Structure formats: C-alpha cells, structure tokens
Amino acid sequence: MAPSARQGAEGARAIRERAGNTLDSSLIVAQFISGLTSAMTLFLVASGLTLIFGVVNVFNFAHGSFYLLGAYFAYQVVAVSGVGFWAGVLLASLGAGAAGVLMEYFFLRRIYGRSGEAGFQILLTYSFILILDDVVKMIWGTDYKSISKPEALAGPLSVGEVTMPRYDLVVIAIGLAVAVGMWAAIRKTRFGRNLRAISSNREMASSLGVNVPLTLSLVFGLATALGGLSGAIAAPVRTVTPGAGIEVIIGSLIVVVIGGLGNFWGALVGALVIGEVTAFGILFLPQWAILFSYAVMALVLVFRPEGLLMKKGNAR
Amino acid sequence: MILELKDVHTYYGTSHVLFGVSLDVDRGEVVCLMGRNGAGKSTTFRSVMGLSLPRAGTVLFHGKDVTRLKVHAKARMGIGYVPEDRQIFPELTVRENLEIGRSSGIRRADGWSVDRIYGLFPVLEKYDRKPGGQLSGGEQQMLTIGRTLMGNPELVLLDEPTEGLAPVVVIALKEMILRLKEMGTTILLSEQNVKFAAKVSDRVFIIDNGAIRYRNDIEGFRNDEAVQKRYLAV
Numbered sequence: 001m002a003p004s005a006r007q008g009a010e011g012a013r014a015i016r017e018r019a020g021n022t023l024d025s026s027l028i029v030a031q032f033i034s035g036l037t038s039a040m041t042l043f044l045v046a047s048g049l050t051l052i053f054g055v056v057n058v059f060n061f062a063h064g065s066f067y068l069l070g071a072y073f074a075y076q077v078v079a080v081s082g083v084g085f086w087a088g089v090l091l092a093s094l095g096a097g098a099a100g101v102l103m104e105y106f107f108l109r110r111i112y113g114r115s116g117e118a119g120f121q122i123l124l125t126y127s128f129i130l131i132l133d134d135v136v137k138m139i140w141g142t143d144y145k146s147i148s149k150p151e152a153l154a155g156p157l158s159v160g161e162v163t164m165p166r167y168d169l170v171v172i173a174i175g176l177a178v179a180v181g182m183w184a185a186i187r188k189t190r191f192g193r194n195l196r197a198i199s200s201n202r203e204m205a206s207s208l209g210v211n212v213p214l215t216l217s218l219v220f221g222l223a224t225a226l227g228g229l230s231g232a233i234a235a236p237v238r239t240v241t242p243g244a245g246i247e248v249i250i251g252s253l254i255v256v257v258i259g260g261l262g263n264f265w266g267a268l269v270g271a272l273v274i275g276e277v278t279a280f281g282i283l284f285l286p287q288w289a290i291l292f293s294y295a296v297m298a299l300v301l302v303f304r305p306e307g308l309l310m311k312k313g314n315a316r
Numbered sequence: 317m318i319l320e321l322k323d324v325h326t327y328y329g330t331s332h333v334l335f336g337v338s339l340d341v342d343r344g345e346v347v348c349l350m351g352r353n354g355a356g357k358s359t360t361f362r363s364v365m366g367l368s369l370p371r372a373g374t375v376l377f378h379g380k381d382v383t384r385l386k387v388h389a390k391a392r393m394g395i396g397y398v399p400e401d402r403q404i405f406p407e408l409t410v411r412e413n414l415e416i417g418r419s420s421g422i423r424r425a426d427g428w429s430v431d432r433i434y435g436l437f438p439v440l441e442k443y444d445r446k447p448g449g450q451l452s453g454g455e456q457q458m459l460t461i462g463r464t465l466m467g468n469p470e471l472v473l474l475d476e477p478t479e480g481l482a483p484v485v486v487i488a489l490k491e492m493i494l495r496l497k498e499m500g501t502t503i504l505l506s507e508q509n510v511k512f513a514a515k516v517s518d519r520v521f522i523i524d525n526g527a528i529r530y531r532n533d534i535e536g537f538r539n540d541e542a543v544q545k546r547y548l549a550v
Contacts, residue, residue, distance in 0.1 A: 193408065197412075197416050200408070201403055203367055203403075206388045207388075208388075209388050209391035213386070
C-alpha cells in the first residue's frame with residue numbers, strides 16, 4: 001500500500017543488508033507474504049467501498065475513516081481498557097459498523113434520489129473524512145498510538161529456510177475468510193439475493209416487499225464494520241495515527257479502479273495486485289515504490305478503463 | 317371495496333400528471349383501466365404503490381388510508397405490482413426472481429410456490445437456474461407476473477401485460493388472468509386492447525389526460541363504440 005511504503009522501504013533495506021544484498025528465495029517469500037498482508041487489509045476496506053457503491057449507489061469517500069475508527073477503537077479497548085486482543089478487534093469492528101449505520105441513517109439517507117445526488121454524495125462523504133479525523137484528534141490526540149500483537153502470534157514461523165511473521169499469516173487468513181464468507185453471503189443467502197436485487201432495481205425490490213431502507217442501512221453497517229476490522233487488525237503492524245483515513249481511501253480507490261468499481265472479486269484482485277506491486281517495488285526500487293501502484297492504475301485506466309474484472313460496456 | 321382512489325393528484329417533478337383520479341375495485345373483480353399511451357395508466361398504478369407519491373388525494377386499501385405508507389409496506393399488506401416494462405432482475409436466476417417475490421411475507425396454505433408458478437407457466441421451468449435476462453419478452457412477462465404472485469397478493473396491479481407480446485402469449489395471459497380470477501384474486505389491469513379487456517374484465521374505467529372520463533360495466537362498454545373511438549385507438 002502506498003502509505004506504508006516509506007516504513008516498508010526502511011524495513012526492506014534492513015532485510016537486504018542482513019541478507020547481504022542477495023535476493024534469495026526466502027527474501028522473496030517474505031516480501032510476498034508482506035504484500036499479501038497489506039493486500040488483505042486493503043481488500044477489507046475496498047470490498048466495503050465496492051459493496052456500498054454496488055448496492056447503495058453511493059461512493060463513500062469517508063470509507064477510509066472507518067478504518068481509522070477501527071484502529072482507534074481497537075487501541076482504546078485493547079491498549080487502554082485491557083480487553084483481550086481478539087475481543088478488542090471484534091468490538092472495534094462492531095463500533096465502526098455502528099458509526100457507519102448512524103452516518104447512513106441520519107445523513108446519507110436524506111440525499112438518496114435527490115436530483116444532483118452525486119454532488120451531494122461527494123460533499124457529504126468528504127466532509128465526514130474531515131469530521132471523523134477531527135473527532136479522532138479530539139478524543140485521542142495527534143501522537144502515534146500502537147497496540148502490541150497478541151503474544152502467541154508475536155514471533156515468526158519458520159518453515160525450512162523461510163521465516164514468516166505469524167501475525168501476518170493470521171491477517172491473510174482473516175482476509176481470505178472474509179472474501180469467501182462475503183461471496184457465500186452474496187450468492188447463497190436471502191440477504192445476498194436481496195442485495196443483488198436492490199443493486200439492479202431498487203424500486204422493483206421494494207415493490208415486492210423488500211425493506212430497502214433497512215437493507216441499505218445494514219449494508220452500510222456491514223461495509224463500515226469491514227473497514228473497522230481492517231483498521232483494527234492493521235493497528236499492530238502499522239502505527240495508529242490520524243490521517244490514516246485519507247491514506248487508506250486513496251489506496252482503496254486505486255484498488256477499485258483496477259478491479260472495477262462495484263465488483264466484489266475485482267476488489268480482491270485489485271488489492272492483491274497493489275499489495276504485491278508495492279511489496280516488490282520496495283524490494284527492488286525502494287525510492288520509486290510509491291509510484292508503482294499509481295502506474296498500475298494508470299495502465300488499467302488506459303487499456304481497460306472499466307476495470308480488470310468488469311465486462312466491457314458494463315458499468316457495474 | 318378492496319381498493320379505492322379518491323381524487324388523486326400526482327406530479328412528476330413540476331408537471332401535473334394525474335388530475336383527481338378516482339376509481340374503485342371490489343373484491344374478486346377484474347377491473348380494467350383503459351387509455352392511450354401517456355393517459356396516466358402507469359402513473360395511477362405507481363401512485364397506488366407509492367412509487368410516485370400523490371401530492372393530494374387518498375388511496376384506500378380495505379378502507380384504510382395507505383397513501384403515504386412505504387412501498388414495501390404496501391407489498392406486505394397484499395398489493396402486488398407488475399410494472400409495464402417487466403423489470404425482472406436480469407442477473408438473478410429465474411428461481412431467484414421468483415423467490416424474491418416471497419419478500420411480501422404473506423404465507424397461505426394454498427399459496428403460490430415456485431413449482432406452482434412453473435405449473436402456471438411451464439416454459440419458465442427449463443430456465444430455472446438461468447439468469448432472467450436470457451428470457452424472451454413474453455417469458456419475462458410471465459416471470460414478472462409469477463414473481464408478484466409469489467407474494468400471495470390479494471390485489472394485483474397488472475400494467476399493460478399484453479404490450480408487445482406475440483398473439484399466442486396474449487392468449488396464454490388471458491387464460492392466466494381468468495384462472496387467477498377463479499382463484500379469487502382481485503386484478504386491476506391497464507390495457508389499450510379493447511378485445512383483450514372485454515374478454516377478461518368485469519368493469520372498465522377510461523383515463524384520458526390524467527382524469528377518469530368514463531366508467532361502465534363490460535357489456536355497456538363493449539357496445540359503446542363512440543366511447544371506444546373517442547378515447548382509445550380502435
């Protein structure tokens with residue numbers, strides 16, 4: 001991910017020095033795992049962004065701010081209140097989801113279907129980036145916060161020559177589990193079927209008795225909870241700082257542009273591409289690493305503007 | 317009376333479309349709302365459903381004012397709506413399209429099921445797991461009707477079901493409407509085709525320029541060629 005590139009670059013340099021500047025296979029694997037880890041945290045945010053766009057038909061610029069809330073909520077309950085790490089992650093996700101439902105219910109709902117809705121959406125969701133950023137500063141201050149990894153996952157896992165951080169593997173597993181779980185929920189459950197119907201024709205779905213306003217609130221809550229989950233599980237590997245909301249939304253934007261906005265698997269593919277491109281960019285050309293994800297996005301926009309996973313001529 | 321509209325005025329933005337529409341439907345009847353394109357048939361249906369909220373006037377369902385209820389609440393009370401332009405969910409399978417009709421939450425021992433809909437429209441069964449978007453126009457019309465029936469509505473608003481359909485499909489639709497009537501379903505139908513309306517309806521209203529201009533039972537209407545010429549393209 002672009003924002004962590006500088007920290008990552010220093011890390012990579014250190015790894016290379018230790019490895020005597022030889023790019024052996026264990027280093028490649030380590031970098032691959034690190035890329036997967038940031039891909040998963042990106043995917044959790046981007047999948048929510050794409051879900052909200054696909055179903056609620058809103059581009060939620062403030063989506064990264066729920067990542068921010070998740071990270072601070074996790075800091076509060078884990079580092080300050082001393083709740084166990086995973087309980088803290090769960091509470092932080094629920095907290096971010098609840099904040100999302102409140103934002104949808106009290107604010108976004110008022111602009112659905114207005115003429116010029118898109119303009120209102122941008123203003124409203126953008127203003128929430130600023131509001132939530134300041135709320136976070138008011139409550140927690142501007143200095144960096146951190147959470148320690150759960151002890152059992154603090155060390156590395158060695159498989160032969162290759163050592164991998166245990167915690168990263170858990171993050172990757174969580175990301176994959178969410179991907180499979182969301183896919184199953186969207187394809188196989190009644191709730192998911194309603195989502196697909198609303199996404200294709202909101203009026204018709206409500207005419208058949210689907211409670212559309214309630215479903216939209218739930219989707220918003222689910223998507224922002226995923227953003228919060230991302231912030232909470234990323235908190236131990238990245239520092240918790242205000243402003244992370246904007247960094248994350250930029251990363252997610254790149255991801256959804258690459259994968260195709262509104263396309264669930266596109267969010268996963270886009271996140272994997274950006275995670276790995278950044279990880280290996282850091283390894284080979286650390287001073288250019290940030291540019292790579294933008295370059296990939298630009299290439300996609302030039303050659304496949306509808307996104308990698310979208311059918312041509314299909315806007316959603 | 318199962319449905320009554322009293323002096324309904326509906327606007328699209330600033331343009332006034334319905335000018336005080338009043339009509340009524342009794343339980344078990346098939347009532348036909350006739351009129352040319354743009355006369356206000358679809359807007360009347362949308363006003364009943366709440367998709368276009370009337371700015372004045374009332375919609376009564378079983379004598380209860382439901383004018384400002386949310387759309388899904390009306391569906392859950394037993395009003396089924398089949399829009400004129402089909403509006404199936406193209407990416408959902410035929411079965412999923414039907415199952416979503418159950419969202420009305422109305423269950424009855426003798427209610428509709430996917431299998432019963434396939435019995436009514438056998439052509440749909442072979443598309444069971446295929447996306448609804450692959451169906452032909454006539455098949456989509458059957459799917460839309462089947463989807464609404466899945467909610468076990470007491471009253472079905474059927475907006476121009478025969479529009480653009482092949483004659484053989486129109487015959488199937490006629491039989492289906494008569495069968496639904498036999499089963500006790502009340503139907504408010506909009507139609508431009510006089511022959512079709514005469515075959516299935518008990519009573520007729522004619523709407524023109526957003527107001528009801530004529531009402532009669534079906535025999536009276538059938539013999540009133542002057543009215544047919546004046547308000548309908550015959």
